[in-house]
Amino acid sequence: MNNRDRFHAIMNYEKPDRMPAVHFGFTPEVIEKWVQEGHLSKDVLNLPDYSFELEDIVGEKLGFDFGWHACRLTTTELFPFFEEKLVEHLDNGFDKVLNSDGVFILQKEGAGSIPAEIDHLLKDRASWNQHYLPRLTYSEDRFSQDEMNYLLSQQEKGNPIGLHCGSLCGRIRDYLGITGMSYMMVDDEDLLAEMFQQLGELCVASVRRSLKTGIQFDYGHFWEDMCYKNGPLISPDFFEEHTAPYYRQIADLLSEHHVSVVSVDCDGLIDRLIPVWLKNGVNTMFPIEVGTWDSSIAPWREQYGKDLRGIGGMRKKLFSMDYAAIDGEIERLSALASLSGYIPCPDHRIPVDAKWENVQYYCEKIKKIQV
Numbered sequence: 001m002n003n004r005d006r007f008h009a010i011m012n013y014e015k016p017d018r019m020p021a022v023h024f025g026f027t028p029e030v031i032e033k034w035v036q037e038g039h040l041s042k043d044v045l046n047l048p049d050y051s052f053e054l055e056d057i058v059g060e061k062l063g064f065d066f067g068w069h070a071c072r073l074t075t076t077e078l079f080p081f082f083e084e085k086l087v088e089h090l091d092n093g094f095d096k097v098l099n100s101d102g103v104f105i106l107q108k109e110g111a112g113s114i115p116a117e118i119d120h121l122l123k124d125r126a127s128w129n130q131h132y133l134p135r136l137t138y139s140e141d142r143f144s145q146d147e148m149n150y151l152l153s154q155q156e157k158g159n160p161i162g163l164h165c166g167s168l169c170g171r172i173r174d175y176l177g178i179t180g181m182s183y184m185m186v187d188d189e190d191l192l193a194e195m196f197q198q199l200g201e202l203c204v205a206s207v208r209r210s211l212k213t214g215i216q217f218d219y220g221h222f223w224e225d226m227c228y229k230n231g232p233l234i235s236p237d238f239f240e241e242h243t244a245p246y247y248r249q250i251a252d253l254l255s256e257h258h259v260s261v262v263s264v265d266c267d268g269l270i271d272r273l274i275p276v277w278l279k280n281g282v283n284t285m286f287p288i289e290v291g292t293w294d295s296s297i298a299p300w301r302e303q304y305g306k307d308l309r310g311i312g313g314m315r316k317k318l319f320s321m322d323y324a325a326i327d328g329e330i331e332r333l334s335a336l337a338s339l340s341g342y343i344p345c346p347d348h349r350i351p352v353d354a355k356w357e358n359v360q361y362y363c364e365k366i367k368k369i370q371v
Contacts, residue, residue, distance in 0.1 A: 002158030003065045011261050011309055013340045019369040020065040022345040024287055025055050029352035039356045052150055063363030068311055068345055071162025071221045073210040074142045076203050078135040101174050122175045125191050136198050138205040160218035163210050165250050166203035168243040170224040178233055193242060200246030207250050211257050219261040220254045227268030229293050240276045251281020269293045287312030289347045297342050309341040316346040319354035323361055330365045337369050
């Protein structure tokens with residue numbers, strides 16, 4: 001079996017020859033550390049952070065079979081992005097920067113954490129019409145021949161490939177900020193509904209265009225990140241009202257093209273949004289971020305049965321510990337893998353404190369899990 005065969009066997013509750021070792025990428029900081037330790041060539045530092053090429057090189061050297069998020073074809077992002085620019089250098093050493101989403105953030109050289117958001121260009125109908133609506137309208141030049149070539153190269157290697165179906169909520173939250181979106185739900189629900197509609201129509205048009213290429217995709221994939229440790233960042237009812245029609249349209253398009261696995265990337269405690277996704281064609285949860293809330297596919301499978309599949313759920317923080325910690329995690333994941341319809345994967349990008357030898361050891365062990 002190749003990796004594509006293994007993927008389909010597990011997702012269809014059949015028996016693969018072995019479990020594939022799957023990753024979700026690597027932070028720039030851990031790449032730099034591994035270069036300094038001599039595990040990687042300095043040449044990789046010349047590659048863009050989070051690029052497919054970089055992750056292929058690092059993943060293969062560690063022993064991973066493939067990365068889950070090797071998917072995209074037409075972009076559903078701002079097109080074009082805003083030009084990043086320095087707005088002000090502050091006396092405390094921070095820089096006020098306008099980022100590519102039109103968000104004003106605080107940056108400091110050497111800081112590795114998520115920057116603080118201090119203001120947003122998108123505030124009202126005027127800023128929506130001027131700055132965002134034109135950038136979130138479908139056009140044929142959103143299609144990427146380079147990404148098509150990359151996906152075809154992965155397919156030739158025997159790896160599963162995915163079609164990125166966009167974000168129906170999470171990117172709006174990025175543009176407005178959590179506070180801005182929360183106020184708009186009350187102060188101008190009509191405008192917020194228009195934003196959801198515009199992004200939904202963009203995603204549908206992009207998926208339809210990508211499917212016309214004739215590529216046989218193995219899965220469709222959404223990105224949302226609309227939850228935190230205690231649950232959704234938005235009312236589940238509002239989320240369902242404004243996203244469900246587009247999830248359903250896209251899932252139906254995928255089904256027409258024989259794509260039966262549809263996944264969503266959402267961190268945090270996602271339990272209250274799962275019913276919305278399942279009712280509207282999304283059947284695979286990713287990356288099952290364990291966190292302090294202890295997410296796992298087990299209780300979801302108990303509640304929803306085999307309609308729910310999963311990718312992820314491996315406690316990435318254990319990469320900083322020792323082989324014994326990895327062995328304990330492998331034992332836990334083995335029990336979950338026995339449910340089938342589930343492929344273990346680090347529950348986010350591998351962090352800076354990960355030890356190279358621990359990640360290699362994990363890759364060796366995960367491939368020996370019996371399904």
